[in-house]
Amino acid sequence: MKKVGSAAVGVLWMVVLALVAPASGRALGFDDISNRARDLAAAEYRAPVTQLSPELRELDSDAYREIRFRPEHAVWREEKLPFELMFFPTGRGYQDAVRINTVEGGVAKRLELDTEMFDYGRNRLDARKLRGMGFAGFRVHYPINKPSYKDEVVVFLGASYFRAVGQGQVYGLSARGLAVDTAPASGEEFPRFSEFWIERPHARATTLTIYGLLGSKHVTGAYKFVLAPGKETVMTVNSRLYARDTTAKLGIAAMHTMYAFGENQPGNRDDYRPEVHDSDGLSVLTGEGEWLWRPYVNPKRLLVTSFATANPRGFGSMQRDRASSSYEDPDAQYERRPSLWIEPIGSWGKGRVELVQIPTPDETNDNIVVYWVPDAAPIVGKPLDHNYRMRWQMPGQMPVGRGYVVQTRRGRGYVRQPDGDLNFVVDFDGPALRALGPDAKLEPLVEIGTNGELRDRNLVRNAVSGAWRMTVRIKRADAAKPIEMRASLRLAQNMQAAASAAAPPTTTPITETWSYIVPAELEKP
Secondary structure: OOOOOOOOOOOOOEEEEEEOOOOOOOOOOHHHHHHHHHHHHHOOOOOOOOOOOHHHHOOOHHHHHOOEEOHHHOEOOOOOOOOEEEEEEOOOOOOOOOEEEEEEOOEEEEEEOOHHHEEOOOOOOOHHHHOOOOEEEEEEEEOOOOOOOOEEEEEEEOOOEEEEOOOOOOOOOEEEEEEEOOOOOOOOEOOEEEEEEEEOOOOOOOOEEEEEEEEOOOEEEEEEEEEEOOOOEEEEEEEEEEEOOOOOOEEEEEEEEOEEEEOOEOOOOOOOOOOEEOOOEEEEEOOOOOEEEEEOOOOOOOEEEEEEEEOOOEEEEEOOOOOHHHOOOOOOOHHHOOEEEEEEEOOOOEEEEEEEEOOOOOOOOOOEEEEEEEOOOOOOOOOEEEEEEEEEEOOOOOOOOOEEEEEEEEOOOOOOOOOOOEEEEEEEEOHHHHOOOOOOOEEEEEEEOOOEEEEEEEEEEOOOOOOEEEEEEEEEOOOOOOEEEEEEEEEOHHHHHHHOOOOOOOOOOOEOEEEEEEOOOOOOO
């Protein structure tokens, strides 16, 4: 077999006209992609046809990773524009090719893959047999850490998956254009982006506009992403979906992350690392203004929970623990992995933030899924719009004007006679609590579901850290069922009275709500 060399192919970039500007002369835009999605939804669904050559189909994952795009062939590099595009080839794990177009002057031009664009590493591949190789996805480069180097800031690769980073961050959790039928026994559907259009940036551009066309058996969609890389990388998203039928459960603004074990669920195997996770909890700001925090768990069996609200103000998968000593993994650098906060734009109506937690034996699986599910079923032929901002942050969105949870720990200290109770230690901190002073009188508000009995609760200020430590001890009635718990802090009644004798006592919390679920048959630490 002959290894692909620098003279194997002629022209590096073959550009063909893929789509012309609308007849009115206006530039290609979101409505044009939306019209294509609408027409596809009205037509019979056709699954993508895989035409991957045996040469590529038989490569294992290590061999596929040996194939690298040659940076000198990056789109817009010769023009010295602030953004550059590089590409991934189809291969064993990414068999479906996507069309990629650039847009300039309102006209889209399709980019054709040439095998000369890639370095094949130690693979010995026959160039003549790779002529049908296509693009599996692309990545965008822009300088966010220093002006002299264009960092990789976002990747679109596989189905509708993508992920991004901001300044000082490394890749962690992923997002999806859309999740369909996640968690039911009937199986999940994975819509895919089949085509992208990327607008050519101007010489001083700080944003990049990307359009995507999505499709699957049950739904089609048009997407517009306006990428703004920086200290936190922000993606403003316009999505418009068209349902082929009304049977699918749609997961809007979906994200995937990994939680293997951590401080609230210690690992039960011989692992030198104290914690292994890309994210440690779900944060939700409901439409009613309540901040919720649910620490993640790695359950023994599938666990699906949700928070119902109307017009949510935000939700996201957070990595709050930023201490490298919490992970002791200088290669993975979990402390540098981004949080992802979804900020809805406009009215989203009634629905729920759904959290799916899947058992995983190790960190190789993204076992946590979060998304928004509208209450109203999609109507065939009628567009379903959701606009939002995605903020890839470090450390992540925190409650404003309230204390928040900085750690959750589970387990018991030394006891002479274990009684089977479950003990939780929750630390609350933040500027709002610090402003009350060390002598503040606070008390915990704790609610336990019907499957548990509250045996004890306490609250003290940790003189070492300055945080407020709440301990909760519960007894579970049925080990085969989960337990739901909620807790927050408020000013003690006597402190409220001192602050305003005329004001009646209030149960208004001064912290976010710690919302925890003990899975059924949770393993002992």
